[in-house]
Amino acid sequence: MNCTSLRRLAAVLLMLITVNALNVNLAQAEIKLPAIIGDHMVLQQGQKNPLWGWAEPGEKITVTVDGQSHSTTADNNGKWKVTLEPLKVGGPYEITIKGKDSVTLKDVLSGEVWICSGQSNMAWTVGSSNDADLEIMTANYPKIRLISVPQVGTQEPQDNFNGQWEACTPETVKNFSGVGYFFGRQLYQTLNVPIGLIDNAWGGSSAEAWVNRKRLEDEPAFKEMLEKWEKTEASYNHEQAVAAYNKRLDQWKESVKKAKAAGKAAPRRPRAPRNPLTGNHRPANIYNGVLYPTIGYGIKGAIWYQGESNASRAYQYRKLFPFMIQNWRNEWKQGDFPFYWVQLADFRSEKPDPADSDWAELREAQTMTMDALPNTGEAVILNLGEASDIHPKNKQDVAMRLARWALAKDYGVKVVHQSPRYKSMEVKGNKAILTFDHVGGGLDTFDVTTPIGFTIAGQDKKFVKANAKIVGGNKIEVWSDAVANPAAVRYAWADNPVCNVQNKEGLPVTPFRTDDWPGVTINNH
Template sequence: MNCPPTKQLLAALLMLASLNILNNRQAQAELKLPAIIGDHMVLQQGQKNPLWGWAEPGEKITVSVNGQTHTTTADAKGKWKVTLDPLKVGGPYEITIKGKESITLKDVLAGEVWICSGQSNMAWPVAASNDADLEIMTANYPKIRLISVPQVGTQEPQDTFNGKWEPCTPQTVANFSAVGYFFGRQLYQTLNVPIGLIDNAWGGSAAEAWVNRKRLEEEPAFKGLMERWQQTEKNYDHDKSMAAYNKRLDQWKTAVKKAKTAGKPVPRRPRPPRNPLTGNQRPSNIYNGVLHPTIGYGIKGVIWYQGESNASRAYQYRKLFPFMIQNWRDEWNQGDFPFYWVQLADFRSEKPEPADSDWAELREAQTMTMSKLPNTGEAVIIDLGEAIDIHPKNKLDVGKRLARWALAKDYGVKIVYRSPQYKSMEVEGNKAILTFDHVGGGLDLFDINTPVGFTIAGADKKFVNASAKIIGKNKIEVWSDAVAKPASVRYGWADNPILNVQNKEGLPLTPFRTDDWTGITAGKH
């Protein structure tokens, strides 16, 4: 057929459109599952578990497992969902999903499922932690299952991701979250049930990136935060930033040649710009790209290690952190599931005299969250940090301290699980008498037999280093000859405090202050 050029073009476009429609229909018709649902997965035992996927709109879907069968119909967008009755702990089970096509999920276990979330200290892999060689070579736990969610930052909610469930082996554990693995391994060794671990941590991430944007925009407390980001979204030009970077790169290459010719040190290569619009700090970016594809999957709870990126806005974190937890709980529709976090470790240079600290204020905000929400808990690791490395390598003890919370609160194991915590203060002359809760077998000391880490101030708010003495199972006396009438006592109130109080089980005393004087991060958004 001879057609004028314009008609040939039109015919070609119509053909392409027809092919696209056909391909879309075929894609819609294909029976699909999200990555979180697949072979080797662990379903949360003792509760009903949703399973979902996509098929042709109106297609009848039947899901069968272990004698139970559930039927549903795909909606107008092709999505379908069923809810399985509780499965007995163990397995392996096979799950058959039938529509016009059929999928069989194999080697499915029923046990305990936990999400391992936060920023780089949760993402930190087994391979980079203490005794990595020994830990990896012995990681043969076929009933511990692992899945990792890739880092995708977007404002568009994602339905799935590139990942799959795998049994725990030396090969699969090496790049998995060390804190998550050690937590899960302790649960497995104690409970002897299958464990499923979902690692979705993203290094450097800010808490606001993990929250539904609509919720943030509706909350007046975050007006300043959202306005700041709206300006960034309006004004940032990544192409312009890249052009400026390429110019600096060319200048650097020229400088390198000159330096080599002159026998001088080579200058440092400039860093390329990070696009904040696709990064790990923009509100809701991680919620949409990382968390959303897993929301609704049956879980027991969450462990969380984050806060470094929010330390400069610690007062805001008092509201933001519990707000984030509640957002997750609301959208998961599983009630107040357990949520346990790691308090920030000691980091940065030690200071001989009392000083303000944004990290201390962030730790305080974390501790406050336990009184704001039920089924929450804090693993204190103020004794496990490294002054020159924001990523302490001892992840084993971090995982164990989180596991104590879960074992005691969720599985009925009779162990001490909580760090001692400040309760009250009485003043007698120039001495402050402090009383503590959750002391376990009693207050104790590490390394030396005198309590260290306390500072004291009068009404002038001028803190000095203080002397201290344990005077009972749950009491400490604090004083300084420089303060006649104490108004406040602080403990561990520094980026990297020198301290040594713990309980007899070895859990460190939670850093605290008895005052509520305005801190250095107040009002920062």
């Protein structure tokens, strides 16, 4: 290669280096936004809303919208944050974010924003719900906006996720949360304001996975649970688990060949191992990977459908569930925002005689949370479950019961929203007279006129089926000839209870027991 060629090569290399350096500098200076902040988003009306992102450290950032202008400087890590004054409901708005470069967010609306969270029954899609074909073809709501957060389990807080806001259409709604969409649609149809829905549900998740681990570590009640996880974290090796699985898989393949040759049924394929370290049960995994990137975004409140994965630890859930809610509220810094959940549905086989039930105890823990925290509410769905399917497909009625809470408590709509709830018991002879709160238009029954679902016991703690009679708008008389001196009454106390008491608006009576005798999950941590 001659000198001229070398000079040309050097010039080309210098140009490439210069362009590359320029690109690096441009990339450093580029304004970046998290996925939760983007085109088509909905900002919570009636309150100030934080916006944030990243730029070059020390770079001045100015955000303008609808006559507002807010300036700040990116910190040493390049992060910046401003807070918008409330925007008038409606839109669309354009938001300009200007530093060394400029980004314009388009088609931004101001309305009501709700988080749709929990496990698989919240994740259950519109496309898998009742009347999916009809629901999808009519889902043309350009002022309802949807965004979903992918499932990432990690112990490291994530600043961002892969997702984007989209207008509600038949194409975008199909794989969105059924409960979330039907809830949002009811709000939209009632309030006629834009609705933003954030779906971050993760099927099979445990409540402890949704909580900041440092906060869990500060609470003695969760010490035993965390110690178990620390042992798993120290000993589990996923590569070894995969290697062992592959060995079993090879053995299975040989067994299939032999079974086929012998004309016998093939054995069941072994299940591939799931890594508990990146899964949906490990404490704080979902908090860090799913919830954290959205914390601080302006919201009205949250709806929640979870508990199945914690049923075996129902007594612990009495503490854990309100602890989780309070953790969210503390970190969101929006005060005691509304938090409404779905009580576990009826599931598993119906049993002919009274028995202990971890699902009944979990329902009880959920109900107790209403007394532990303000601005909370429970949708009772004992009549919407399916015995053989943990995922009942009637998500429409589930969502309506949640929407009743929001409409009544947060939007001033006069509608019956809370299921009747046990208040007190008075014993007269061999009869227990129960008084209820929140009866709406009065106590009623479904299908047959006689109230069913009650059991009664004396001091021997042996429950038997009981007779019952509605004796007033808010009272029920319960008795059994087998119990001369009643000590306790239970209602709908089973995995899949046979029961029929409701108010005249069709909201089922909240399952309850008048006793506090130790349950089957009391020692499970």
